[in-house]
Amino acid sequence: xxxxxxITAQQRTLPDDAVPVVLSMQxxxxxxxxxxxxxxxxxxxxxxxxVVDVQAIHPDMHVEQGDRNGDRVLLDRLxxxxxxxxxxxxxxxxxxxxxxxxxxxxxxxxxxxxxxxxARFVMQGLRTRLALAPTRGAAQVLARFGTQGVICGxxxxxxxxxxxxxxxxxxxxxxxxxxxxxxxxTIGALEAVPRVGLMRRFSGVGEELNPLVLLDRALGRxxxxxxxxxxxQTWRAYARMAEPVIDPIPWLEGLAExxxxxxxxxxxxxxxxxxxxxxxxxxxxxxDVSTASASRDPAHFVRLVAGKLEGIDPGFGFDLMTLEALxxxxxxxxxxxxxxxxxxxxxxxxxLDRLTAKLGPSKVTWAVWLQSYKPERVERGVPxxxxxxxxxxxxxxxxxLRMFDPPExxxxxxxxxxxxxxxxxxxxxxxxxxxxxGPERIAPEWWRDRAGTRLRDYYKVEVMDGRRFWLxxxxxxxxxxxxxxxxxxxxxxR
Amino acid sequence: MGKNxxxxxxxxxxxxxxxxxxxxxxxxxxxxxxxxxGERRGVVDVPALDAAQAVLKxxxxxxxxxxxxxxxxxxCLPRSKAPVLWVQDRASRLENGRVYGPALKGLKLLRVxxxxxxxxxxxxxxxxxxxxxxxxxxxxxxxxxVLDFTATKRLAMRSEVxxxxxxxxxxxxxxxxxxxxxxxxxxxxxxxxxxxxAAAPGTSRWEAELFRARGRSPGVxxxxxxxxxxxNRLCFLSRSGDGPMETDHGATAHATG
Numbered sequence: 167x168x169x170x171x172x173i174t175a176q177q178r179t180l181p182d183d184a185v186p187v188v189l190s191m192q193x194x195x196x197x198x199x200x201x202x203x204x205x206x207x208x209x210x211x212x213x214x215x216x217v218v219d220v221q222a223i224h225p226d227m228h229v230e231q232g233d234r235n236g237d238r239v240l241l242d243r244l245x246x247x248x249x250x251x252x253x254x255x256x257x258x259x260x261x262x263x264x265x266x267x268x269x270x271x272x273x274x275x276x277x278x279x280x281x282x283x284x285a286r287f288v289m290q291g292l293r294t295r296l297a298l299a300p301t302r303g304a305a306q307v308l309a310r311f312g313t314q315g316v317i318c319g320x321x322x323x324x325x326x327x328x329x330x331x332x333x334x335x336x337x338x339x340x341x342x343x344x345x346x347x348x349x350x351x352t353i354g355a356l357e358a359v360p361r362v363g364l365m366r367r368f369s370g371v372g373e374e375l376n377p378l379v380l381l382d383r384a385l386g387r388x389x390x391x392x393x394x395x396x397x398x399q400t401w402r403a404y405a406r407m408a409e410p411v412i413d414p415i416p417w418l419e420g421l422a423e424x425x426x427x428x429x430x431x432x433x434x435x436x437x438x439x440x441x442x443x444x445x446x447x448x449x450x451x452x453x454d455v456s457t458a459s460a461s462r463d464p465a466h467f468v469r470l471v472a473g474k475l476e477g478i479d480p481g482f483g484f485d486l487m488t489l490e491a492l493x494x495x496x497x498x499x500x501x502x503x504x505x506x507x508x509x510x511x512x513x514x515x516x517x518l519d520r521l522t523a524k525l526g527p528s529k530v531t532w533a534v535w536l537q538s539y540k541p542e543r544v545e546r547g548v549p550x551x552x553x554x555x556x557x558x559x560x561x562x563x564x565x566x567l568r569m570f571d572p573p574e575x576x577x578x579x580x581x582x583x584x585x586x587x588x589x590x591x592x593x594x595x596x597x598x599x600x601x602x603x604g605p606e607r608i609a610p611e612w613w614r615d616r617a618g619t620r621l622r623d624y625y626k627v628e629v630m631d632g633r634r635f636w637l638x639x640x641x642x643x644x645x646x647x648x649x650x651x652x653x654x655x656x657x658x659x660r
Numbered sequence: 661m662g663k664n665x666x667x668x669x670x671x672x673x674x675x676x677x678x679x680x681x682x683x684x685x686x687x688x689x690x691x692x693x694x695x696x697x698g699e700r701r702g703v704v705d706v707p708a709l710d711a712a713q714a715v716l717k718x719x720x721x722x723x724x725x726x727x728x729x730x731x732x733x734x735x736c737l738p739r740s741k742a743p744v745l746w747v748q749d750r751a752s753r754l755e756n757g758r759v760y761g762p763a764l765k766g767l768k769l770l771r772v773x774x775x776x777x778x779x780x781x782x783x784x785x786x787x788x789x790x791x792x793x794x795x796x797x798x799x800x801x802x803x804x805x806v807l808d809f810t811a812t813k814r815l816a817m818r819s820e821v822x823x824x825x826x827x828x829x830x831x832x833x834x835x836x837x838x839x840x841x842x843x844x845x846x847x848x849x850x851x852x853x854x855x856x857x858a859a860a861p862g863t864s865r866w867e868a869e870l871f872r873a874r875g876r877s878p879g880v881x882x883x884x885x886x887x888x889x890x891x892n893r894l895c896f897l898s899r900s901g902d903g904p905m906e907t908d909h910g911a912t913a914h915a916t917g
Contacts, residue, residue: 511792512792513790513791513792514742514743514790514792514793516790517745517786517787517790517792517793518770520786521772521783521786524779524782525772525774525779525783529772529773529774530770530771530772531770531771531772531773532743532769532770532771533761533769533770533771535761535762541760541762544761544762545760545761545762547771550770555743555768555769555770556768557741557766557767557768565760565762565763566727566760566763567727567730567731567734567759567760567763567764568727568730568756568757568758568759568760569757569758569759569760570757570758571757571758593724593725600850600861601851601854601859601860601861602859602860602861603854603857603859603860603861626860626861628850628851628861630850631723631848631850632847632848632849632850632851632865633723633725633726633848634727634848634851634861634864657757657760658725658726658727658756658757659727659864660727660728660730660731660734660763660864
């Protein structure tokens with residue numbers, strides 16, 4: 167909700183604060199409420215209700231589209247950001263769990279730390295509900311159902327949790343209903359029941375849904391460790407200069423070797439590199455290069471980066487330069503061939519890198535082949551850093567060796583009723599047909615082409631001096647798709 | 661071509677021995693003697709198109725928008741699974757069109773499309789130094805100033821060091837200096853007779869002139885695909901001093917443009 171407010175406030179005026187706002191999400195039977203603002207909560211709109219029902223009750227309600235994936239991404243990023251307080255943080259479906267064991271004294275005690283967290287989230291425009299408890303389950307329960315900023319010590323966990331509803335244990339609705347029927351409405355009541363009976367009753371449900379297991383975890387009777395994702399790794403080499411310099415080239419080799427050492431220690435190879443220079447006037451400039459396959463060759467890095475340095479503006483000099491692997495892939499240490507021969511595929515990958523770095527990704531392409539009847543659609547270029555090459559597909563009919571793209575129109579000087587023109591002019595040169603072969607009719611591909619595309623009759627035409635052209639007539643007389651058919655030259659035969 | 665095994669010349673009978681080369685030169689003897697062409701002669705004349713011979717070679721186009729030079733180069737490329745680097749500048753792309761993939765059977769094509777001949781030469785040099793390629797082919801239209809003797813010399817030396825054959829296809833006014841080890845001039849000839857349809861063009865033929873070569877004598881050949889036996893083998897038929905064939909050729913090959 168807060169994220170929606172923050173994004174929307176940049177684009178348009180927010181609805182009045184007194185109006186209930188819900189974010190909707192597509193459910194099994196039409197849109198359901200995904201998030202509600204404070205006014206809506208006060209009016210009794212609950213998450214998960216159908217939007218049409220709620221709208222009937224509250225006609226003044228404002229409905230917006232929710233964005234679950236965006237929330238997910240934001241939470242993941244916030245979880246990493248929250249590592250400023252403690253090293254173990256995990257993003258949940260609707261919250262962040264932090265294991266602050268041994269970290270609170272760094273922020274002046276637990277209460278002080280919670281205040282700090284609250285203040286920093288508010289700075290980002292996000293409201294929080296915080297709770298500190300000795301177990302993960304208890305913290306989850308208290309953050310959602312307890313008072314704001316509650317701190318619960320290990321001795322009074324059971325006492326604090328006892329009055330809360332069993333729904334706080336994050337059970338599925340059918341189990342909550344079952345517990346309701348049994349008269350077990352609060353966590354305290356659930357704990358008071360003999361364990362043996364409960365265990366027998368819920369023996370069939372899984373561990374994540376079993377109220378007894380969840381209760382044990384919340385009360386700290388069974389272990390519930392946090393599985394925090396590892397920190398994102400960066401591979402970066404620094405070169406600090408004693409005084410500003412203009413020319414980055416002499417420093418590149420040292421940087422590349424430093425970076426390669428870091429990558430080798432992690433058994434990784436770089437796919438994307440970035441060289442950044444930090445100028446003395448506070449500006450910075452960077453150059454990116456990509457590699458076709460994971461690489462850990464310092465000489466290759468130097469050649470790639472040095473080729474991109476043209477036009478990088480050092481200003482009055484720079485005093486810090488970094489070489490960073492933006493994207494790295496696993497690359498195990500491997501032994502070269504014993505005979506000392508070079509690996510051909512590594513050679514080609516390095517060549518592709520250099521070509522792409524200098525000429526641009528769209529200029530260096532592998533030819534790949536598609537299923538199509540249109541001659542110009544058969545071949546497509548894929549940038550070499552994206553895909554691999556294929557050998558040429560077999561085509562049944564004879565095809566020209568060179569092709570003009572797009573086809574070039576010719577002027578017919580002397581037409582014959584059947585077959586290609588006997589005399590035609592193309593590029594201001596008149597040609598006299600000697601022999602021809604054809605036609606080969608290629609109909610438009612109705613599943614791809616626009617309606618009204620005309621068919622083509624292709625002829626292989628040999629002119630008097632031996633050059634062999636591939637001509638086609640677009641359309642036939644009277645096909646109802648435009649005027650008289652036009653002639654084009656589309657290729658040259660071998 | 662090789663069918664004229666015996667022909668009447670000045671009352672004497674000139675016989676040609678069928679040797680293992682597809683076509684042999686018919687040499688007119690002024691004395692009207694019986695001329696038998698030895699195998700040795702044929703072997704020397706027919707260019708040894710050795711794929712392992714990694715040098716820079718030029719292929720010049722005689723006529724504009726003629727694919728004969730391309731076809732000749734393609735037939736000379738070594739057969740291997742490794743990719744072929746094909747570099748084209750913008751002018752040749754506009755003038756002669758792109759190389760069309762489906763006609764290149766069994767090739768793995770790595771295209772580089774640049775706008776300036778300078779970049780063509782740079783990419784070719786990079787490719788010529790890369791032993792993982794099977795060949796490098798560059799196309800330049802016209803005679804840009806960057807394509808001088810020095811540039812071709814660099815290409816030739818790189819190619820000889822790395823063992824990758826490099827071909828430079830030049831169209832337009834391309835008679836410049838070149839350090840290429842072989843320079844060919846290729847043009848189309850009227851194709852052979854179609855076996856079933858007299859009105860249709862048959863097997864294509866080209867005229868190939870080797871006008872500068874190192875360690876080999878220049879010559880003019882009529883080249884065609886050898887359909888029998890191995891695929892992608894060229895059949896060379898010497899044309900120098902070949903009287904009857906030249907008159908045959910002259911009857912049909914008058915330029916219309």
